[in-house]
Amino acid sequence: MKQKVTLKQIAKELDVSISTVSKALKDSVEISLDTRQKVKAFAKLYNYKPNNIALSLKNRKTKTIGVIIPEIVHHFFTTVIGGVEKVANEKGYNVIICSSNNSFDKEVINMEMLASGSADGFILSVAKETQLKKDYHHIEETMSQGMPVVLFDRIIDEVVCDKVIIDDAKGAQTATNHLLTIGCKKIAILTTVDYISVGKLRTNGYLRALRAYDIPEKEEYVLKIEDIDNCENEISEFLKNKDIDAVFAVNELFAVTAIKVLNQQGKKVPNDIAVIGFTDGILSKHFIPSLTTISQHGEDMGIRAAKLLIDKLEGDEASTEEYRTVIIDTSLVQRQSTKKTNK
Amino acid sequence: MKQKVTLKQIAKELDVSISTVSKALKDSVEISLDTRQKVKAFAKLYNYKPNNIALSLKNRKTKTIGVIIPEIVHHFFTTVIGGVEKVANEKGYNVIICSSNNSFDKEVINMEMLASGSADGFILSVAKETQLKKDYHHIEETMSQGMPVVLFDRIIDEVVCDKVIIDDAKGAQTATNHLLTIGCKKIAILTTVDYISVGKLRTNGYLRALRAYDIPEKEEYVLKIEDIDNCENEISEFLKNKDIDAVFAVNELFAVTAIKVLNQQGKKVPNDIAVIGFTDGILSKHFIPSLTTISQHGEDMGIRAAKLLIDKLEGDEASTEEYRTVIIDTSLVQRQSTKKTNK
């Protein structure tokens, strides 16, 4: 098993100095054409590749971006990662992905791990627990050590840094408006508990839309779900015999679960009740009926986030102190779940 | 903006040598208790963290695992990653994830990138293109440089290394058997083109099951789909007026698409036609009807793969030369799509 070949070994074999080899490989005019060719031939033969670690140490940068997300098994986040990878690879950056599993501790550990030499900057969507705990010292600390951070989706208002978000409230308003436009008046919302920032914002957008249409908001139309994994019973209970004509769900799972329980309760979607979701994932596309939803354009978010980060990483000192918040447009994706066939 | 603090800086501030600081932080008895405490207090104050890059260079290992998968936006792969992360983190390893996007070139680039210093070993599921091209030089090369590789799911028989797979043929046989058991006799299969190893294996399993039941295999019952993204028309055409009572789809998407077109053609699932899938993902769980399917236990695969790799990484020289192939059991997950309500 041959080991990785280093400059030193090549130098020894060819009986020249390490510097000569290094310079020859870089086609430096300092080195004679003859030697250059010899070195390069040898290097190719032995499949020489400069050791990234040594380079990182020398250059004090790793050319890698750390991405920390709450859950890896989540379609939206993976689309964001896709976007990040796209521009990162274009610009010669590596991407390290860690998931916090929605745990504050794991988020901190991952961040410190990557911060101590493995990454030049971060793209981060914070864990549920972090939002609850409101402890952001790890983020502040990383930034104070000179590593830029870009927050996306689940951001933190109190932390001053670059951010990429969608206008959750506006998206929710668009969704609700769509329901109102097609004639619905009694619209229930399935949302999350308030400490999830995006959940709260979407609830706000829903309320705003209702007000704009002068429809009184009713408490009984709002269900705030804590335990996402066991939402079916809760939703079933909530929807039972409720006098409504539409449901706005703040994520895919709530949407399809709603359709499922409505079916069980003898209601047809979309004819009896329209359902609209949020996030354009696998389920929305392939469910029957396919789901009308708000697309967050995850890949775009990733692209923008990566660009922001790399700009900061490569920018001059001047730009370091400005922070931008990019708002990605959402769009309404109309499908079957809100299509009234006759009315 | 304070910079990251190094041993050198601490040494300077405290007017001792670098070695003293290093030893003090490690609680070496060589250093007086007094100095030790002073150094440790100072280090804590300045939030000293050893620089991983320097450590990697010194120790000639990075304590990170490179994972390369064909697509990041794929539920099965993310579950595998979840498993990998679990054991990696337990054992103090970092995980770098790259996606090849099913491109041979990107797979090679990613691998070389990580191989030149960023990772100690690899967990890899090869790109579609790689399987087609049958060019495995990058894998062989990495291994010959002393970096262990564990292949999973989409493996390559010709490459000698550790592997983690499921018995695709057996899983497919189980699936087909299930259909036969519930009384189906005319079973169609929706599969992929043959160069996708798992597709071919699953097709074989299907055929094996039929033979075991003495049911003649009919060419007209087999559809090999090339373009996964536009499978609906193809499936629709294939299923039209076909005299069948069951469909075995080798992945989720084919399964739900089948159900969709069957619905359009006026057939009910499961009552008229039973459908079984492969891979227990989001769609299978939440679709209506929910899908009977073969679970691949992705997380387990990740766990086993990571264990194999770390064993090799930390094992003595002796174990380096043995290669193991771990076969993860599949299991039948029975849901609605094969439940005959009356028959």
Place this chain on the structure above:
DNA sequence: TATTCACACGCAAACGTTTTCGTAAGGTTG
């Protein structure tokens, strides 16, 4: 023949660690 000048190359420092070995100061022993 002495001076100058390319040319082609090597030396050494630096990045941040760890670790082996050397050593000065002070104390103990015979």
Place this chain on the structure above:
DNA sequence: CAACCTTACGAAAACGTTTGCGTGTGAATA
């Protein structure tokens, strides 16, 4: 008082690069 042993610390090498600068060689010039 000399020989020795602890104790507590520092110097230096090593990991693999890059790069500014110094330098020996031969040829061209005066």
